C-alpha cells in the first residue's frame with residue numbers, strides 16, 4: 412500500500428469510526444446525526460434531550476470537540492404517543508429536582524451565544540424563534556405555528572396536516588418524515604408539505620453528509636425511506652417492504668410496524684390494501700378512515 416492509499420484507508424476508517432463513536436454517546440441515529448450535521452457546519456445549533464447518564468458522556472464529548480453545551484433549568488417527562496413505539500411528540504416540563512427520572516433538554520452549538528440563546532428561547536416557549544434558530548425552513552416553521560394549537564390537543568404530530576398540504580400520495584423519499592418512528596429520517600422538522608423544496612434540499616445535503624462518513628448507512632437510509640407508509644394517529648405506523656403498487660392496489664411481502672396489534676395481524680394476513688384516497692384504505696373488505704397513506708420513491 413502506498414502513502415496515498417494509506418491516507419485514503421485511514422480517512423475512511425476514521426469516518427466510519429465517527430458515526431460509531433456518536434452512536435455510542437447519543438444512542439440513536441436521529442440524535443447522532445444531528446451532532447454530525449453540527450460538526451460539519453450543516454446545522455448551527457441543535458436541541459436534544461438526555462438523561463443524567465447520557466448528559467455526563469455528552470458533556471465530555473462536547474468539551475473534547477469544542478462544542479458549547481447548555482442544559483435546561485427544568486426536566487421533561489415524555490408523554491409517549493399511542494402506537495408509535497416508544498416515541499413521544501409531547502413532553503411535559505417538570506422542576507429540575509423532580510423525583511421521577513426525567514430528561515434534560517440540552518442545547519449545543521459551536522457558538523456559545525447560540526446555545527445560550529436557544530435555552531433562553533425555550534424558557535420563553537418561543538417555538539417560532541426556536542425553529543428559526545434550529546435552521547428549519549420558514550414555510551415549515553409557519554406551518555408548525557399554524558397547526559400547533561390543534562395538534563397539541565392530540566399528539567403533537569404533524570404528518571396528517573402535512574399530507575393535507577400535499578397533492579396526491581406519491582412523494583420524493585427525501586421528505587419521508589413518517590418513518591422517523593423507526594429512527595430513520597433525513598430531516599429534523601416536520602415538512603409543511605412532502606413537496607417542500609427547502610426540506611428536500613436539506614435532506615439531500617444531509618444524505619450526502621451521511622454518505623461521506625458511511626456509504627452503508629446512507630444506502631440503508633435510502634432503502635428504508637423509499638416505500639409506502641401507512642400512518643395512523645393511535646393505531647401504529649407501518650412501513651411496507653417488497654411492494655407492488657398497481658393503480659390503487661398495494662401488495663407487499665413484509666410490513667414493519669411500530670405496534671403489534673390487530674391492524675398488523677390483518678395486514679400480515681391479507682398482504683394487500685386498496686387505497687381509496689390518501690386518508691382512506693380498504694383492508695379485508697373493511698374501510699379504515701382517518702389514516703395517512705403515502706408512497707415515497
Ligand SMILES: [Zn+2]
Nearest residue numbers: 550551603607
Ligand atoms: Zn416547508
